[in-house]
Amino acid sequence: MNIKKRGFTLITDFFKKKRSDMSSGKNYGFTLIEILVVLAIIGILIGLSIVAFSAASKAARDNKRKTDLAEIRSNIEIYRTDCGEYPAAVTFGGALNGGTAACSGNVYMSLVPRDPQQTTGTRSYYYSRTTTNTYELCAALEQGGSATCGGACTVACNFRLTNP
8 A cells, every 4th residue: 555645545455455456365455244234333323322312302391390399398387387388389381489578578489390392282281270288290201100199289290399
């Protein structure tokens, strides 16, 4: 092989087999079967990594949902301590402010978290106050069974938090 050759010509020379080299037993390239086997292995590895990444992304979003609902629940309990009742409604993506005269002006959450996939319109969190002393927070997890939360939350979800 000529050392002075650069770039693409080196590659093309590497894959070529000359008749004189084949008769002398020298093999300078790969066969089509060898190249196809390598491409198949690379394709399988890429496919497996995409599946693993997808599962890890779902688990991460589910953990975020659980953490968000726990944070919302904590602030709702602080709201109840100050106001004497649970909020009538929670606006996800908005603020959680005091609603009664005893706690008006208080900000309990400046930004109530929204579901990580709410922007795509596929999922959202749900809040329902059944009485002044009970509520439900619901979310639909990606990994797990699908069941209705029950009570006032009539949406399909599989994770629910209520008042302690």
